[in-house]
Amino acid sequence: MSDNPLVSIIMPCFNAAKYIENTITRLFEQTYSCFELIVVDDGSRDESLAILNRLSGYYPAISVVTQANQGAGAARNVGLKLARGEFVAFLDADDGWDAEFLSVMVAELVSNPDVVLVYCGWQNLGLQDKFCRPYIPDDFERKEKILEILAACPWPIHAALIRKAVIDQVGGFDESLTSCMDYDLWLRIAIPGLIHRVEKVLAYYFHHDGDQITKNRLKIALNHWHVQQKFLRAHPDVVNKIGKERVADVTKGRLLRQAYKNFWDRDLITAQTLFRKLLFSGYFCIADLKYMLPALLPYGLYRNLIVFFDRGDQK
Template identity: 55%
Template sequence: MTQTPQISIIMPCYNAEKCIETSIDSVYRQTFKDFELIVVNDGSTDDSLSILQKLADRYSGLRVIDQPNKGPGPARNHGIKEATGQFIAFLDSDDSWHPDCLAKLHRALQNNKDASIAYCGWQNMGLEPNHCKPFIPPDYEKPDKIETLLRGCRWPIHGALTRKSVIDKAEGFDEQWTSCMDYDLWLRIASFNKVVLVPEVLSYYHHHDGEQITKNRLRIAVNHWKIQLKFLRAHPEIAEFLGSRKISEITDGELLHRAYVSYWRNDLQTAHTLFRKLLFKRYFKPKDLKYLLPTLLPFNAYQSILLKLRS
């Protein structure tokens, strides 16, 4: 490894004693070796910090930073400030990479000097087989790229390699978000910089029984919606180009979709909140009213009625 590594890998860690060693092992099995790994222990209350200190003695280029619990966004920003590489990769403490992940993403950016992000395919692990199929995203570098990016997060946080210069220019993660902070960052960077696809499955998202950022469906839905609106306020020229009808379809329409998903998955608390929000925003069609109007009731009454109807 050179004195100044090509890639800095940022890994936030909070109460990850059961999986942190596996994730770090996937880093050190990379065929690309010119990296540093910065693990930010975000106030873990389990044995994570002592495990990390032992691993730091085993692995070269592993730096452990300990801070009070602030959340994954601030932890990643702390790591970015300490990073010395030209490129940044993010890997959460419960996820992993294919051994060739960094090599192939790095090669894509080296071969495309005008690109700021290289992204790849991924696979969910630990769910039912029909939810664990490998997925390779399309090439998003198309004329409608901004609209496509605005509609949703197009690759997971650990499925991309980014030039540090563009992350610094974007001022890193917006720390107001408790979820969807990667969506916000990719939207702000990729909308105005070239991205390049590596059409292979190189990253793995591991689902488990512990607390994961992606588990709170309501928080994710609302934050996703707020990030869309924030982006459009910051770029009125894009809002004007898309027009009010399409903006409503992209923003409120996505919120309605998430409300229905929650409803049919029996997450009635999330469905109640989202349907109610859309009712008062007056974003619905007549066929939606049979789902929206009952949310005028308090949640307990709403839940009780639905459970009786379903039984």
């Protein structure tokens, strides 16, 4: 293995003209220069492609590929097919890295040949201050790794560096997913393989126009649960290793806690859908029925019922 292995950075792009030039310009400030950037334009309708073509003339390390809109998972898979690097990193068109990201992460993988993936800390930017504190994730190899990673996506997609051979081995991204595709990939790579934590904040997640996640709560919640169930079906031994009750708590229990949070936040569309799904799955206790049974009503009646009780509470 070379001490300076080539890193393939894969960047999907869809209508990112507002951000992509700044993202790419910052990327070329990395102290580690042995990388290629593969940008897959996923059918952008703005000026993204024109910007990319101009930048590729200035930076020879950039390759630009175009395709009809198929989603980020398909775009990343196209990038993986073209990648020549020994290591792979993913960077979205509006996110960023510390200038030392590649240097530190590459050094960690090079010095640990048995490690399949390294991950680092990150920081949200563009939200309320309380949500923008730098965050260092747990050292999952020192904890109950299977349970911890099954419970929730352990790090964002741009906070990891992975051996390309391992990504190829697990088959890349599931293109049927519209969210949580990174979580799905981490489950397939990180649970069976050895992973290392870099205890530094090296990745930055930029939020624009408020919290994008809030707008997609329902889709993310359902995809997250779908990914968990898909993984458990493929690995039935996991239930035996950590126990049915604990698996239920981090899957259906997590969904129930999210349903209640959505209910009290009055995101009733999300709450109603999650309550229904949990009721039909049989995951509830008697006290939950107070909230689940009304969710069987048509949405308009359900919403009016909640509004009626809210008014009563305000009197």
